[in-house]
Amino acid sequence: MVTLTIDGVEVTVERGTTILEAAQQAGIRIPTLCHDKRLIPYGSCRLCMVEVTARGRTRTMPACFNPARDGMEVATHTENLIYSRKMQLMLLLRSHPLLCPSCDAAGDCQLQNLVHEYEVGEPPFARESRYFHVDNESHFIRHNMNLCIRCGMCVRICDEVQGQRELSFVNRGMECEVSTDFGRPLDCEFCGQCASVCPVGAITSKWLVGTGRQFELKKTDTTCAFCSLGCRLTLGEKNDKIVYVDSPHAGPNEGSLCVKGRYGWPYVYAEQRLTKPLIRKDGSLREVDWNEALAFVANGLMKVKNATGGSSLGAIGSARLTNEEAYVFNRFVRTVMETANLDHAGGHAYRPLTDAFGPALGYPASPNSVRELRDADVVVLFGADITETHPIAKNEVIAANGRRKARPIIVDSIQTKLTERMGSLFLQVRPGTEYVIANAMLKWIIDGDMVDKKALDLRANGFDELTASLAEYTVENAARITGVSAHLIAEAAKVYAEAGNAAIVLASGMNRVGNTVELAQAAVNLALVTGRIGKRSSGVHLLSEKANSQGALDMGLAPDLLPGFHRIEDEAARAKFSEVWDGAIPESKGLSAREMLDNAESGELRGLYVVGENPVDSYPDRGRVEKALSSLEFLVVQDMFMTSTAKVAHAVLPVASFAEKSGTYTSTDRRVQRLTRAIKNTSAKSDLELFTALAAMMGKPSLTYAGSEQIMEEIARLVEVYAGISYGRLGTQGLVWPCVDPDDQGKELLYEGGFPIGKAHLVPAPTLPEPSDDGLPMYLIPAVLKFHSGSMSERSSSLLEVCPPGTAEMNAKDLKALGLKEGDTVKITSGNGASVQVAAKWSRRAVEGSVIVPYHFSALKLNTFTKWDQPVVKVKVEKV
Amino acid sequence: MEERDAILKKKREADRVIITPDELEQLDPVIEKYYGNPGYLIPALKEAQEIFGYLPQEVQYKLAVGLNIPASHVYGVVTFYSFFTIQPRGRHVIRLCLGTACYVKGAKEILEIVQREVGIDVGQTSDDGRFTLEAVRCLGACGLAPVFLVGENTHGNVIPGQTVKILDGYQ
Structure with a gap:
């Protein structure tokens, strides 16, 4: 720690902190135009110059890349400094056209703000005009390099954070500008990060052009509803319509967004959005009013239940429901529909968590947070193309690779963006054989005697069984099955074993190749044996598919689970829930999504309630899904759109989008974050309103809540890991479960001090598979x-x-x-x-x-x- | 600004395939030498320019892939150094010094003569591909002012009237 004085305020900061960061911690603002905490300091704008007195000498230096040292006295606003900043601004204005009245950035332009703050008048220099590159052709993003002040933020964020490296400084001296190669239109990820960091209006999001000024927008902070990383969003509304999306810098994603988060929201206003409920009358779906539709659904479900009992009903939820909705849906299915048949995500996308992570480690969740990846030395990606699935997690790998020379090891059957990075190893496997590589790596490490056996025995059991089961997984056998050279597998194992911080990344999801329980087991074994569980920037990350994949599991949307990972067979847990839920809970495990469809085909399952999922398009084996759904007596679909599943339903209930409801999402690294309602003027009802309305009609009026906050209070009472979570505590950073009491700040890293199940379990590997060949090329x-x-x-x-x-x-x-x-x-x-x-x-x-x-x-x-x-x-x- | 856009578009059109894939194979030894090694961009570009005489889009893209550098950064380097050129150059490059000493000793007249007689401006190449004219700040030979280079040959103490005669020596 070092202590220094800034403008008379004494600050103590960690060694390596820059003067600028120290000043920010002390609450002193130093103006900058080229600084962002996500980027390596660059020092091009020269506005952060401060006067530093150390050892009796006073010098002027940029605060953004000079580290704070003990005993420094820093002055940030002396007369000389103010003069120097004023001069610097005048020099910038010399070639910056003063088109402020028509510029899209006006009001949000940092140059404009500083010129105002430092009272810069007409500059004494002759203005000069040169013409630079203007690009109006690219999707979403507009470049007008005439406004550029050459701070390099866009080039650096594209390079250092996104790893896309689309932009570069071209030409030299006075002709210098930012451009792609040969000035072509952008052909990149279209993440819009360049537009979001541009301090002036040189790079802007096209949609804001002529739409409104930043200060006119009504802003609501919420959580992104696409992938499971839980990025914070700021929705900007004008005239009650979203026109702009950005991200607050204080959130866990530090202001970074991907193309879906930043530019994907227009689906909220899609013409295809359902606005009125539909019921099937005389063979076709007709629009009706809400009362009629709800009565129709309640009667339909009751009719099946009264005839053949609750077990002939089934329900499929979705990982897009909020925690509160998923919780109430669970209650609705178990106590109103009186069935245990409840599932989501095809019944298999979450299986790596429940069947591998849970039994082996204790919690069916990723033990490390995604942010830790940036400090890893080696990142092994098994069948995880995170550039495409979780772009913001990819940014962490890019940061580790760029700054720490971390080596990405990609085990996949497609080339990803990360295979091009320096130091990467690409193990091109036959699809579906990723786990063979993981097991072969583990065997190579065990055979090479690179395991700390004593430490392992204290933390995990089952090592001998595991070693025995790995006998066949030699690198030569693995090479034969996967098609990767034995030498490369051994090298990957060596790199992984010898690294300081080594993380493993898996990605789950429906129809995702390599998304198997075997792979998750192999990855957990690999991390456990090498001592990487419970260690920062190491561990195993399983990145789930949808916004609330983790939350749906926490809330028990599975045939054998109740909220809080309680087994439905557990009598004590059932008693606890049935008391609060005011109804008996089925005693045994229900049918999985796949079994429900099988039973529907055979006629044993007669009614199905599908909420927010689209089995026809997203489940495997489309023909059978279609056949199963068409043999149902009563199918209710609750969705935003007329999906292929909704088309065959007997009743379709339209629901609210993420911007039209409030609640919480739990990200893949267990971060619980608020979803805040932004759009008020909508006719769509939230899933929550529908569940309570239906419950009332189906004879359970006690299932009612005053709002989502009340539900979270109930969840906190019943689910141990959520016990300390309440809406009042969820700030911009959210809270990470397990958060067991109101003072608990949450645990980003699990299993640091041990496992909740005593010792971790090493699960033996399956027998070596034989490659099958059906002749097609x-x-x-x-x-x-x-x-x-x-x-x-x-x-x-x-x-x-x-x-x-x-x-x-x-x-x-x-x-x-x-x-x-x-x-x-x-x-x-x-x-x-x-x-x-x-x-x-x-x-x-x-x-x-x-x-x-x-x-x-x-x-x-x-x-x-x-x-x-x-x-x-x-x-x-x-x-x- | 529209005018500028038009120029940019025209320029891009002109950049289109001038180098055929077969010709591009000449680049393979260079890439083999520096494969996957971004630090060697400048020697690679220099060698590529020695082969083709200039660095068109295809050459830059091929080098970018071979050396594992983003194409935008290759373009950034090429446009930074005046030594590299994206446009084909003439057989003989005239580098005329317009530094202070040369200027007062008559470099301006030489420039005008070249502009009039060869018909090219600074940065341009004559239609017959014979000359490219470049203006440089100083060649470090002020004692020889006014001075210009044609290819590798230095011509010092030039009397403007001799310019045409000197250039006639380069066909």
């Missing part, structure tokens, strides 16, 4: 795109503009071998006769022998290819 990999996530993004006009549906990404060699040009239509056929026609596209992602088709687009019906146990299929590709 290519792998069809259902992939993820950063621009899309499913039914919401598919209806977002903005995301469709930058990424229209329907392309098959292929390797250049495969394209050549098939005689294809980019844009040619190809026909992809699988062994079971399913086929799809799409346009071929050259892509660096696709490796030889694979064709990548995004599975987000319902029109492609990609799930006609996949089976429940087989997310990857082999196909034949031919030219049409």
Whole structure:
């Protein structure tokens, strides 16, 4: 720690802190134009100059990259400094056109604010005008380099934070400007980070052009509803309509957003949004009023329940429900519908958490927070293309790679953006064999005697069984099965074992290749044996798919769970819940999503209530799902859009979007954050309102709440890990569970002091699989795109503009071998006769022998290819 | 600003494939030498320019992939150094010194003569591909003022009237 004096205030800060950061901690503002805490200090604007007196000498130096030292006396606003800043601003204004009245940044322009603050009048220099690059063609983002002040923020954020490296300074001296190569329009992630950091109006989001001034907007802080990282959003509204989205710098994402978060929101205003409930009358869906629709749904469900009992009803929830809605949905299903048949995410996307993390470690959740990745030395990504699935988590890996020379080890069957980074190792595996690599790495480490056996025995049991089960997983065998060279597997194992901080990243989700319990088990074993669990910037990260994937699990949306991971078979837990819930809870485990569909087909399950999920488009084996749903007596779908599932329903209830409701989401690193209602003028009802209304009609009026805050109070009473959480405590950073009492600040790192189950369990590895070959030449990999996530993004006009549906990404060699040009239509056929026609596209992602088709687009019906146990299929590709 | 946009667009059009993929193969030894090594960008660019005479889009993109550098950064470096050029140059590059000493000794007249007789302005290349004219700040040979280089040859103490005669020596 060092102590220094800034403007007479004494501050004690950590060693390595800059003078600027020390001043910020002391509450003293030093003006800057080129500083951001996410970026490496650059020192180009020279506005942060301060006078530092140390050892009897006074010198002027920039505060942003000089570290604070003991005994420094810093003056931030002397006469000389003010004069120097004024001069600096005048020099900036010399070539900055004063178009402020028409500039989109006016009011939010940091240069304008400083010019105002320092009372800069007409500069004494002749103004000069040169013409620079203007780009109006790019999606979402507008460049006008005539306004640029060369602070380099956009170039640096694109480089250091996003790793996209799209922008660069070009030309020299007075002609210097920021541009892409050859001044072409942007072709990047379109994250808009460059626009968000630009201190002036040189780079702006196009939508704000002519829409409104920043200070006119009504701002609401909320949480992003796309992926599971829980980025904080600020929704800016004008005339009760969202026109702008940004992120507060104080949130856990530090102001960074991806393309979906920043530009994906127009789906809220999509024309396809359902506004009125529909019920099936005479064979077709008709719009009716709310009372009629709710009565129809209540009667339909009651009719089935009264005839054949609650067990012939089923419910499928969604990881997009808020914690409160998921909790009430659980209560509704268990006590009003009186069934244990409750599931979400296809019943398998969360299985790695419940079947691998939970039994092995204690909690079915990721033990480390995503922010810790930036301090890792090695990051192993097993089948996790986080550039596409979780772009903001990718930023952490980029930061680790850029600043700490961390080595990404990518075990995947597609090339990702991270494979191009310096020091990366790319283990190109056959799809679905990622866990073989993990087990082979573990065996290599154990055989090499690189395990601290004593420390391990204190923390975990089952090591001998694990070692025995790994006998077959030699690097040579793994090489044969996965197609990766044995030498490379051994190198990956060595790099992982020898690293100081080594993190493993997995990504779960429906239809996601490699998303298996085996992989999660292997990853947990690997981390446990090498002592990486309970350690900062190490551990295993399982990044889930949807905004509240973790929360849906916490609230027990599974056939065998009650909120708080209590087993439904546990009598004490059932008693506790049934007392508060005012109703008996079924005693045994219910049906999983897959079993519900199987039983629907056989006629045992007769009514199904689907909330926020779209089984027809997103579950594997589309044909069977369609058949199962059509054999149901009564199907209710609650969704924002007319999805393929809603089309076959007997009743469709429209619901509110994330901007129209309040509640909480729990991110994949267990951070509970507020969702605040921004749009008030809407006819849509929230899922919560519908559950309570239906409960009242179905004879359970006691299921009612005054609002989501009251539900959180009830959750805090019943769910141990949420016990200390209340709305009043959820600030910009949220709270991370386990948070057990009102003074608990939450635990970002689990298992630091031990495991809640005593010792961790090492689970033996499965027998070595044999590669199967069904003769077809290519792998069809259902992939993820950063621009899309499913039914919401598919209806977002903005995301469709930058990424229209329907392309098959292929390797250049495969394209050549098939005689294809980019844009040619190809026909992809699988062994079971399913086929799809799409346009071929050259892509660096696709490796030889694979064709990548995004599975987000319902029109492609990609799930006609996949089976429940087989997310990857082999196909034949031919030219049409 | 529209005018500027028009110029930019026109320029981009002109940049289009002038180098065929077969010709581009000449770059392979350079990439092999510096493969995946971003630190060697400048020697790689220099060698590429020695092969092609200039650094068009295709060459820059190929080097970017080969050396693992973003294309925007390669472009940034190419545009920074006056030694590198994106446009094809003439067979002979005239580097005319317009430093103070040369200027007062008549470099301006030499410039006017070149502009009139060869028909190119500073930074341009004659239509027959014979000359490219570049103006430089100082060649460090003020004792020889006015001075210019044609290719590697230095011509000092030039009397403006001799300019055409000197240039005639370069075909």
